[in-house]
Amino acid sequence: MTPGDTLGDTPNSGAAITLESVHKWYGAFHVLQDINLTVQRGERVVVCGPSGSGKSTMIRCVNRLEEHQEGKIIVNGIELTNDVKAIEGIRREVGMVFQSFNLFPHLTVLENLTLSPIWVQKRPKKEAEQAAMEYLERVHIPEQAKKYPGQLSGGQQQRVAIARALCMKPSIMLFDEPTSALDPEMIKEVLDVMVGLAEAGMTMICVTHEMGFAKTVANNMVFMDEGSIVEMAPPKEFFTNPKSERTQKFLSQILTH
Amino acid sequence: MARSGETPGQIIAREEEPKDVSLPPPKAPPTSPVLAVDWVRQHLFSSVPNTLLTLLCFWLLWETVPPLIDWALIGAVWSGGDPQLCRDADGACWAFITEKHRFILFGLYPFDEQWRPRLAMALFVGTLLVSSYPPFWRPWLGLLWVAVFTSCGILMWGGVFGLTPVDNTRWGGVPLTLILAVVGLVCAFPLSILLALGRRSDLPAIRMVCVGFIELIRGVPLISVLFMASVMFPLFLPEGVTIDKLLRAQVGIILFTAAYLAEAVRGGLQSIPRGQFEAADAMGLSYWKKTLLIILPQALKVAIPPIVNQFISMFKDTSLVIIIGLFDLLTTAKTALADPPWRAFYIESYLFAAMIYWAFCFFMSRYSQYLERRLETGHKRS
């Protein structure tokens, strides 16, 4: 039995992401060990675990920013192989938000947002800009459109980064510790945007330590340690009744903190 | 939000208990565990173009390295004062170096007295090594340098303690190159600090004078400054007063270096946060006290790596004095070739001089990188 099976057989919803016995090594270091995970359409999975546990690597494998060496990853029914066109296609379907924002500093906020619609989806500039403005309004900063990323606060930058990913109209969003680089007072503005996304039914995998957020939106919690998935459960059980000792220890550290 | 038509978020009912997945048994990476093979594959043959490049490199190596070894080692003539031996051989004529190295290293310095520049250089390089270690940057190091400079001067000039006097027109080779570079740096340094402070001064006239000097010198080639020093300085002085060629070139190098060093120092000054100036003002320090006690110590620390880099380029630039007829290392290497029987062995001569320059500059640049890492104490404004 793989943990992924626990999610199976949900009626009228196919799997958006499937990982089957995925292994990855950095040199001789085994970063991902036998990862099995299935994320259904519309499902929201929050991944947590100590640093270096492989959680970032795992979600970076999903849009092939990292290559896995063994096992299968299937996204929207397409298996990740070395096929460059297939990978580009999958990346268009999967939006990603990084810990360090990675906005393009030489482009304005609006240009950051329209870059991919114009060059990848080949849409007219006007149309792309209108769509981008709508997304900026959803993340509550339409007035910053003409500014450069360096002129914004961290929280604003991360919201721009979320809007940039949404401009691709992705069906899946990956969040790689989106609030770890932010000052405490800015975390909420970013989390609010993410909660809004979740409420709208976006398929999401979030790597985060914001347990309040996890309790609100997650369908499923995943705890990783030393490259493996140690425990997987709906948040209610995960927080009240963790099975593994390592999970208990991790939760006690992070919650009493 | 993104796609209205899609399934809304749904909480999936779960019957099964969550379970603790035990760690799978350790598994070896799918690639070969033999590290060397792995390394070669990754670094040389990772893709088709990479493999082609690697093969091209191997071909280049195959074409160049064996003939080079033949030339430099197997077919080379190592000693013997007869150039004919060299001409008959296929390889390098290292005999040229054995024959001429004293001239290349020390120029026209009297042959029997060459232990003096040798000793002076040893003293000098030794002190340089000692001062390259930051914990030794204390007042006694300054005194040591004064002592070393004095003894080097005595050794080179002679005339006291029973040493035969040697006129500085006979100095040459490596000692001359070192003197031009080091005296250039030492004298240009205070001047460059004044120029850098002047460039940031609030007083417009002073600022303009400094900016004018710095930009003028930085805008023209060193050779024109050296020409000016060698041709125009004699015109500047009142009749009857003359200064010798070495001193004129040295002054030219000092002026040139000062302008470039000033920019390095200015970079250091600019890295000092405004608050430091304000704090010093708030303590009631006068301009010079503020500058000497608070600003310069911090600014110079930041400026040390660029100053060392400037020293490296100045060390290379001293070779330009060949054009105004001084006997530095490059001149001696070139002049050694003027001896007709040895004329053909220019590669050996230039290679010998090049290796001396290279060793100095390479280790200095490594040292500057080391300093940069060592001195990084959060001065960077990000």
Place this chain on the structure above:
Amino acid sequence: MQQSLGQPAKRSAWWNDARVRGVLSQVFVLGGIGLLVWYLVSNTLANLETRSIATGFGFLEREAGFAVSESPIPYSAADTYYRVLVVGILNTLKVSIVGIALATLFGTLAGVARLSSNWLVAKFATIYVEGLRNIPILLQLFFWYTVITQTLPGPRQAFNPMPGVFLSNRGLQYAEPVWDPTYGLMAGALAVGIIGAWALGRWAHKRQERTGRLFPTFRVGAALILGLPVLAYVLGGAPTELDVPALKGFNFRGGGTVTPEFAALLVGLVLYTGTYIAEIVRGGILSVSHGQTEAGLALGLSRGLVMRLILLPQALRVIIPPLTSQYLNLTKNSSLAVAIGFPDLVSVANTSINQTGQAVEGIAIIMAVYLTVSLSISAFMNWYNRKIALQGVR
């Protein structure tokens, strides 16, 4: 600062007033410099008088009386000093412009090679960069000049790597096409091609903004620029007459020539400056964080587009300012031509100084020319830096 509390401010001595002090110190400095300049100038004038050297630029009108080994414009020993200096300036510009183009190409290749994932390629590039940048450029120039003049055979035994090309210790001789009106037509076609490609680029950009459709601007533009001159050549009857260099006596006649002096200077400048450019390019590429590439890829951009839209624009901002100062250095280093006898500005000015004794004027001309070049390039750089400065990057 010295007022005591509760009492009206005591009037401080006038020399403690900050403004007075500022003015005084400026007066002192300017006065000192003025005195020094006056002293030097009066000495110089007195010296020039005792040596009976005329001052001023009148000598420029006189006959130079010396030949130069190569000149882009017609020049003979009977021409004036003015003309020989212009020849020098043109030669300086020629070697600098060709040198800058080649050094950029070579340095960029080496810089990219140092970052190559191929270990051997990276090591080759490292050896080149670390090896040559630590050896004085002048030594390298002497070396290349000696290699060309001593290792290569004389004109009679010249290498003949392909028909019409001869390599000897007199330099490189090559066949040149004889002038034909068709070549004028080709130049015109090239100009039309460049303008056409530019217009095409603008049209494609507008269309993309309007409809979103991409156009292969680069390929079609390149085809225009290359294809139109070829078309013109064929239409003009494809003239094939060549001026082939031939051995006459001890040297070649006819065809084009690259002199040993020019070749040595060019090779030396390109190899030396290339090491610095390689480091600048490497630094520029490294300065763009890997996160930028990842973000671009995550948006579905292809590797080519990531390079063109994200990496290059950011790396160029870092690369261009130090690159310009290397261009300036190359131009200034070209003055070392005097050491191997290439008639650049410094070289001909030096000869003029030796012949006329007009040292002050000669050196002033050298400095003025170089300053003009440097200052105009700095002005351009300041403008460029303002234009591309990253907004709000802290």
